[in-house]
Amino acid sequence: MSTPGVAPDPALGLLELYDEALPHVYGYLLARCGDVPLAEDLTAEAFLAAVHAVRKPDAAEPSVAWLIGVARHKLADHWRRVEREQRGMRLLDGELDTVEDPWDVAVDKIRARQVLDELGPHHRAALTLRYLDGLPVPEVARHLDRTVHATEALLVRARGAFRRRYAGEEGSS
Numbered sequence: 001m002s003t004p005g006v007a008p009d010p011a012l013g014l015l016e017l018y019d020e021a022l023p024h025v026y027g028y029l030l031a032r033c034g035d036v037p038l039a040e041d042l043t044a045e046a047f048l049a050a051v052h053a054v055r056k057p058d059a060a061e062p063s064v065a066w067l068i069g070v071a072r073h074k075l076a077d078h079w080r081r082v083e084r085e086q087r088g089m090r091l092l093d094g095e096l097d098t099v100e101d102p103w104d105v106a107v108d109k110i111r112a113r114q115v116l117d118e119l120g121p122h123h124r125a126a127l128t129l130r131y132l133d134g135l136p137v138p139e140v141a142r143h144l145d146r147t148v149h150a151t152e153a154l155l156v157r158a159r160g161a162f163r164r165r166y167a168g169e170e171g172s173s
Helices: 012-033 036-054 064-092 102-118 119-133 136-145 146-165
Strands: none
Touching: 012 036, 012 064, 036 064, 064 102, 064 119, 102 119, 102 146, 119 136, 119 146, 136 146
């Protein structure tokens, strides 16, 4: 009587490659982003994505070069997220597009992020989902478990609170 064999997890091959590949993958990412915590996060994301990829049928044989390719995709995903976020921040305050000095733009973005962090969680969530994530109002409503009309009203209040804080008209209460 034999027991049916269980196929070994293809991700185990990554364990054998991990020690060799880690410095290469991390070095690749650090050289391109210049930010140690970000490079560490992206390295972890790359290895997690590699685990999922090797478990697919007809997956490529893992190698250092292949892992660097996965890391390249993770870095590109990161830059796309950053661009979407910056685009959303420009939408929150249309004046950011008219400023010509890059330093002023950077300061305005920092200020906008600070103001967003100062808002209550319901306002911050609504503005983030609508403008940073680019979701339509019905989708924002679904995520916040509200009606569309209640979400529209919340967005009106949130935009007003953001503008007042940004202009310095409202205290930190």
